[in-house]
Amino acid sequence: MIKQLIKVPRKVNCVVLGVLLQFMFSNVLLASGGKATLSAVKNQYSQQITVSGTITSAEDKLPIPGVTIMVKGNSKMGVISDYDGKYKISIPSSGATLVFSSIGFKTIEKQVKGQSVVNIVMSVDQTNLNEVVIVGYGKQKKESVVAAISQVSGKTLERNGGVQSIGAALTGNAPGLVTTASTGMPGEEDPRIVIRGASTWNDSAPLVLVDGIERPMNSVDIGSVETVSVLKDASATAVYGSRGANGVILITTKRGSLGKALIRARVNTTMKVPSQLPNKLDSYDGLMVRNQAIENELALTPSSWNDYLPQAIIDKYRFPANQEEAERYPNVDWQDTLFKDYAMSYNVSLNVSGGTEFVKYFTSADFLSEGDLFKKYSNNRGYDPGYGYNRLNVRTNLDFQITPSTTFKVNLAGSHAVKKSPWGASGGEYTMWDAAYSTAPDVFLPYYESDNSWGYFAPNEGKASNSVRNLAISGIQFVTTTRLTTDFTLNQNLDMLVKGLNFTGTIALDNSFVEGDRGVNDLYNDTQQKWIDPVTGIVTYKKAYDTANRFDFQEGVKWSPSAGTVRDWSTYRRLFYQAQINYATTLGSKHDITAMGLFNRNEGATGSEVPRYREDWVFRASYGYAGKYFAEYNGAYNGSEKFAAGNRFAFFSSGGLNWVVSKEGFMKKTASFLDLLKIRANYGQVGDDSVSGRWLYLTQWGFGGQTQLGTSGEGGELSPYTWYKETAVGNPGVQWETAEKSNFGVDFGFFKGLIKGSADIFKEERSDILLSGGSRAIPSYYGAVAPVANLGRVRNQGYEFEVKLNYTFANGLNLWSDLNMTHSENKIIDANNPELLPEYQKSENKPIGQAFSYVAQGYYNNWDELYGSTIQDTNDNQKLPGSYNLLDYNADGVINSYDNIPYGFTGTPQNTYNATVGFNWKKFSGFIQFYGVNNVTRQVVLGSLVSQNHTVYDQGSLWNKDNIDADNPMPRWLSTPSGYNDAQRYMYDGSYLRLKNAEIAYTFDESNSSIKSWGVQNIRVFINGDNLLFWSKMPDDRESNYAGTGWASQGAYPTVKRFNLGANIIF
Secondary structure, eight states: OHHHHOOOOHHHHHHHHHHHHHHHTHHHHHHHTSSSOHHHHHHHHHTOEEEEEEEEETTTOOBOTTOEEEETTEEEEEEEOOTTSEEEEEESOTTOEEEEEOTTBOOEEEEOTTOSBOOEEEOBOTTOTTOEEEETTEEEEGGGOOSOEEEEEHHHHHTSTTOOOHHHHHTTTSTTEEEEOOOOOTTOOOOEEEESSOSOSSOOOOEEEETTEEOOGGGSOGGGEEEEEEEOSHHHHGGGGGGGTTOEEEEEEOOOOSEEEEEEEEEEEEEEEEOOOOOBOOHHHHHHHHHHHHHHTTTTOGGGGGGOOOHHHHHHHHSOSSHHHHHHSOOOOHHHHHBOSOEEEEEEEEEEEEEOSSEEEEEEEEEEEEOOOBOOOOOSSSOOOSOEEEEEEEEEEEEEEEETTEEEEEEEEEEEEEEEEOTTOSSOOGGGTHHHHHOOTTSOOSEETTTTEEEOOTTOGGGOOOHHHHHHTSOEEEEEEEEEEEEEEEEEEOTTTSTTEEEEEEEEEEEEEEEEEEEEEOTTOOOOEEEEOTTTOOEEESOOSOTTTSSSOOOOOOOEEEEEEEOTTTOEEEEEEEEEEEEEEEETTTEEEEEEEEEEEEEEEETTSOOEEEEEEEEEEEEEETTTEEEEEEEEEEEETTSOTTTSEEEEEEEEEEEEGGGSGGGGGGTTTEEEEEEEEEEEEEEEOOSSOSOTTSOEEEEEEEEEOOOSSSSOOEEEEEEEEEEEOOOTTOOOEEEEEEEEEEEEEETTTTEEEEEEEEEEEEEEEEEOGGGSOOOGGGOSOOOOEEEEEEEEEEEEEEEEEEEEOTTSOEEEEEEEEEEEEEEEEEOOOOTTSOGGGSSTTSOTTOOEEOOEEEEOOSHHHHHTSOEESSOGGGOOTTSEEEOOTTOSSEESGGGOEEOSOOSSOSEEEEEEEEEEETTEEEEEEEEEEESOEEEOOOOTTGGGOOOOBOOSOBOBTTBTTOSBOOOOSSOOOOGGGGTTTTEEEOOEEEEEEEEEEEEEETTSHHHHHTTOSEEEEEEEEEEEEEEESSSSSOSOSOSTTSOGGGOOSOOEEEEEEEEEEEO
16 A cells, blocks of 8 residues: 555655765764874874763653753863763863753753763753743743743654644643644644634634744654744734734754764554544434334324334344345444444654764654555455555755854755545545445445445435445545755854844745646446335346447446646745844843844745735844843734735734743742742734735736627527626725734742743734625625725633643652643624624624524423414424424514524634643653543534435434423424424534543663663653543534535544554664
C-alpha cells in the first residue's frame, strides 16, 4: 500500500540522504578544512583535559537535557548535555571554571579543580522570569511580557497518542485555544481552531506562522517543532496588523546547537479504532417499531395496515431458516459491514542536530502512513479502492556564523503528500459511508455471493445507499500535494555603529503544487444489481441485458486510467520579504529600553489569478525599570487591496503595562511562600479584512450571455450580441473592521514551585464588521447582489486560567499537573437584520451562530389535549396523541415559522476544561489528560422511519399510552405531520468529556549493558493513546458537522480512537 500511494523520486532520495550524511559527519568535514595542521590540533588537545558528568534536577532528580556548558571567559569552548543530561567537554586547564545554564534553572558556576568527573544538580528558577517566550517578530524574557501568550513545547505535542496533526495535539494544552474535530479521514484530521471564541461571522481562524512566515499548520511535522506560541490579545497580535485580528499561532521549528552530532529517531505504531457512531436498531427491532407506528396512526391513515408485518415474518429477519431466507429477509449491520475493527498508522522520524563554531544544523526526515478503516471488497476489476494517506517531510535548518557579528540562516523544507480516495471525491463523497448512518438493515444485502450481484433498493434507489458497492467500484484518485518552502535570513549585529543595534533581513519563496485526477476512472461503469421483494420473493435485476449485444448482462472491465491534471485552484505560490531593525540598551543598571521597526510584504497567488498583495509597517518599543516595571507600545500600518485609496491603509496599535509585585521591597515578608506575583494589563486595536472577495470598492463587469429575442423553437432565437454585464456592485466607502481588545492578567507562583499559573480577563469590541451582500437586509427587487458594507458590531468577553502543580517526594517520586479552563461568550450588537423581523428571530443580541428550533412543552397524551391544542398552519389534521405539544412562542394562536426561536447555544463551546496529571519516578513516567467542553449545541438530524425508510435509531424510549414520559415521540409511517413536529428532538447538548490522552513510559539508558553495546545513549519506550474514552449525550463522536457534507444524517468518515506503541531513540 505504501509503495502504491507514494513513490519518492530518486533525486529526492539522493538529496535527503546527502543532507543527512553531510551533517552527521559535519564535525569531521569542517575540522579537516580548518587552518590548523593535524599535528597542531594534536598538540593543542594534549594540553587539555577532558571533564564529563551528569546534570540532574534538584526538584525531581531526573536528568536535564539541553544544558549549555561553557568554559568561563572562553565562549568558543562549549557543549550541550544530551537527552540523559550527560556531557563531555575538553577544557584548557584543570583550574578552569565551567558555567552551566538552562532556561528555567538557576545558572551554576563550578571550578573543576583537577576533577575528571563533575556532576551538577541544578535548582529550578522558581520565578521563571528569565524564560524566553516567542512573541511577534522576536523573543522576550517572560518577566517583560505584557501580553497574554501561551507556549507549548514540542515534547508536549509528541506525547499525544499517535496524533500527527499539530492542531489536534494542541487541544487542551493551550488555554484559550478551542478546537472542533469532525472527521477521521486520513490526511483530513486537522480541526477547526478559534482563539478565545469568535468575534466575527467572517473567517475567525487565527493566523498561523511557521518560523515567522505565513504557512499552513499541516506543512510541519510534530517532530520538527520546538515550540508553539499562541498569541491572544491586542498587545501580542497588533504587530501583525489585520492578519492577527483573530489571534496568532507561532510555530518555531528546531535548530542546531553547538556540539557533536546528536541523532534522534522516533517510531510510532498506531492502531486506529472507529469511535462512537449512531446506534441503529437491527431489522427485527426496527420492524417491530414500524408495526407500533402503524398501530399508532391507524386513525389517520388506515391504509398503513397494508404494511403491517406478522410476527412470524419479522422473526425471519433475525432467525432465517436457510440462505434463501437470509437473502430475502436481510439483517445487515452496516457499521460492521463497512468498517474494520481497526486500521494501522505508522510514523517514523529521524533528525540530526549539532554544530561547530561555523555552522549549527538541524536536519530531519519524517514519514507518515495512515491506513484506511474501510473493509476491502473485491470488485474483480484489478484495482484496490478505498482511502489512505502517505506523507514525507524533509527539513534542514542551518545557522552560519559568517563573522562574529554576522549570522546567515537558511531554512529549507519540503513535503510530498499523496491522498488516496474514490474517484471524483471532493469532500462530498458521503455515499461511501452514509449506509452506516441512514441505510436500513432490511432493504438488501451489500453483495449476493449466489450470483455475484450487488444489492440495491429497486422501489426507490434514493432511499437506500449501498455504500459497500459505491466504494468497491468507485475507482481510485490520487491527490498529490508537494510543498517547497525556502527562507533565507541575514542577521547583522551593528554594534560597531550603535551599541545594541541589530538588523535582520528575510526573503522567502514558497510553492505548493497540487495534482489531482490521477488514478482509475470507474465512476460511470455500471454493475449488476438486484433486489429481492420480501413480500413476494420476486428478484428484480437492474440490468436485464447488455445494451451492446442484447444478450444477458455481463460485467466488463471498462475503467480507464487517468494521468492526472494540475489543480489550478489549489496550486499556490508566495513571495515574502522583510527588513527589521532591533535596538536594545540598558541605561545605568536599571533602565532597559528596546525598540523594533519592521517592513514586510506578502505577494501570493492561487493558480493563474492576479497576485494578492499585503504590506505591513510595524514597530514596537518597550521600557523596563529595575526588572519590576515594564511598559510596551506597538503597532502596525497595514494595507489591503480590498479597499479604495482613501481607506486602503490604516494604523492599528496597542499598549500594555506589567508590574512584578513580588520584587518589591514590601513583599519580602512573603518570600517564604510567594515565588512570583506579576500583574499585566493592555489595550489596543487590530484591523481585519477577512471577507470573501477582492477590490470590494469596485463595480465589476463581466462578458457573457445573450438576450432571447424570438419565441419559436426550444427557447427561442438569441440576439447575436453578447452582453457586458455588471457582475458585482462596488462600495467605495467600505473600510477595515476594527477590533478593540483589552486584557487584564495575573501570573503567580507559590511554595518554591509547588503552584504556578496565570489568570486573564479579556474583552473585545469589534465594530464596522464587513457584511456580505447576501446577508444584508436588501429587498428582493434590488436586482443584484448588494455590495459588502461595514454594518456589524459584536462584543466578545470571557476569562481563562491555568494552574500548574509540581511536587517531588523524598523517595524521588515527582507528581505534576496542568489544569486550565477558558470561558468566552460573544453577542451580536448590530447585524443589519430586517426591521420587520421579530426581535427574537433577529441575530442581534444573540451569539454568532445561535441555534434556532421549534420547542415542545411535552406531548399530547390524549385526544382531549390534542383537540385543545394550538393549531398548526400546515397539516394540522395530522397530529396524534404522542406528538409534541409545540410552544406558541408569540402567542398568536397558530404554530408557524414565527415560533422558530433561539434554542440552546452555538456550535462553538463557551467553556473548555483540561486536566492533565502525571508522574516521574526513576525511569518510569506517565500521565493522563482529560478534556471537556460545555455550553454548546449541535444539530444531528437522525430521523426514524423517515419517508418510509425502515431505519430506526436507538435514541431512548418511544411514547405510547403506557409511557407518556418517553424520550421521543412515536415515529410516523404514512401520516404526514408538519415540519414543526420534530421540535427540538434533533438539537443535542454538545457537551462532552474525553479521556483525551494517557501514557506510560520507561527509559533504558547506558546503565543497561545491552543499550550501551548497541551504541545507543537511551531508548524511551512508551504506550499511549488518544480519545480513549468519550462521555456525551451526542449520538456520535463528531464535535461539529463541517466535514463530509455538513448534513449530520449523512455523516462523515468516522472519528477514531488511537492506541500507540512507540520509541524515542538517541544515538
